Amino acid sequence: MAVQKQEKNAVVKLVPADVLAHRRGEIDVMIAQRAYELFERRGCVCGHEVADWLQAEDEIVHSCRHDLRESTEAIILRAEMPCSYTAEQLYVSVEPWRLVVSGERKVDVGYWDGAKARTERRPQRIFRAHDLSVEVNPSTATAILRGDTLEVVMPKADSAKKPEVRSTSSAG
Numbered sequence: 001m002a003v004q005k006q007e008k009n010a011v012v013k014l015v016p017a018d019v020l021a022h023r024r025g026e027i028d029v030m031i032a033q034r035a036y037e038l039f040e041r042r043g044c045v046c047g048h049e050v051a052d053w054l055q056a057e058d059e060i061v062h063s064c065r066h067d068l069r070e071s072t073e074a075i076i077l078r079a080e081m082p083c084s085y086t087a088e089q090l091y092v093s094v095e096p097w098r099l100v101v102s103g104e105r106k107v108d109v110g111y112w113d114g115a116k117a118r119t120e121r122r123p124q125r126i127f128r129a130h131d132l133s134v135e136v137n138p139s140t141a142t143a144i145l146r147g148d149t150l151e152v153v154m155p156k157a158d159s160a161k162k163p164e165v166r167s168t169s170s171a172g
Contacts, residue, residue: 008146008147009144009145009146010086010087010144010145011087011142011143011144011145012087012090012091012092012143012144012145012150012152013087013090013091013092013143014092014093014094014138014141014143015091015092015093016093017093017095017098017100019091019093020091020093020100020102021100023091023102023127024100024127024129027060027061027125027127030060031053031056031057031060031061032053032056033056034055034056034059034060035049035052035053035055035056036052037056038052038055038056039052060125061125061126061127062082062124062125062126063082063126064079064080064081064082064126064128065079065080066078066079066080066128067079068099068130070133070134073155073156074136074153074154074155074156075099075132075133075134075136075153075154075156076151076152076153076154077099077101077130077150077151077152077154078149078150078151079101079128079149079150079152080148080149081103081126081145081148081149081150082124082126084148085103085105085126085145085148085150086105086145087145089103089104089105090102090103090143090145090150091103092141092143092150092152094136094138094141094152094154095138096132096135096136096137096138096157097131097132097135097136098129098130098131098132099129099130099132099152099154100127100128100129100130101126101127101128101150101152102125102126102127102128103125103126103127104123104124104125104126105123105124106121106122106123106124107121107122107123107124108120108121109121109122132154134156134157135156135157136154136155136156136157137154137155137156137157137158138154140154140155141153141154141155
């Protein structure tokens with residue numbers, strides 16, 4: 001059996017912010033629908049809304065381990081992509097004060113339906129939005145997938161550099 005080897009370094013396409021803002025809305029609708037299905041499955045018994053929402057969110061959007069750090073020159077995100085996403089399956093949006101990472105791929109999921117084992121192709125999604133502590137320059141940001149790790153480097157904007165503080169005194 002041949003194993004497909006992923007490229008060592010692959011550029012991830014940066015997309016406009018409105019593309020991923022729309023995606024966030026779609027994901028919220030999917031989570032709400034799934035939470036309602038869980039509510040119905042329990043016989044429409046109230047009191048479990050938060051648990052239903054959290055379970056639905058966990059089923060719809062998979063988490064990824066990530067680290068967001070600030071250096072003197074840039075904000076850097078390193079995120080471990082679950083199940084070997086490819087660069088073509090990832091989308092990154094960088095705004096002056098916000099970073100959004102989204103991805104979707106199809107995975108085969110096996111389950112037992114009570115009579116026999118079945119396999120179903122389902123979407124696996126990641127979606128992560130980060131508000132940034134300093135302003136960055138979106139036009140110079142880069143996103144590279146290195147193996148299973150996404151690295152997004154967002155150079156700080158010139159206006160984010162701290163001005164030199166000078167002491168002035170005024171005689172009155």
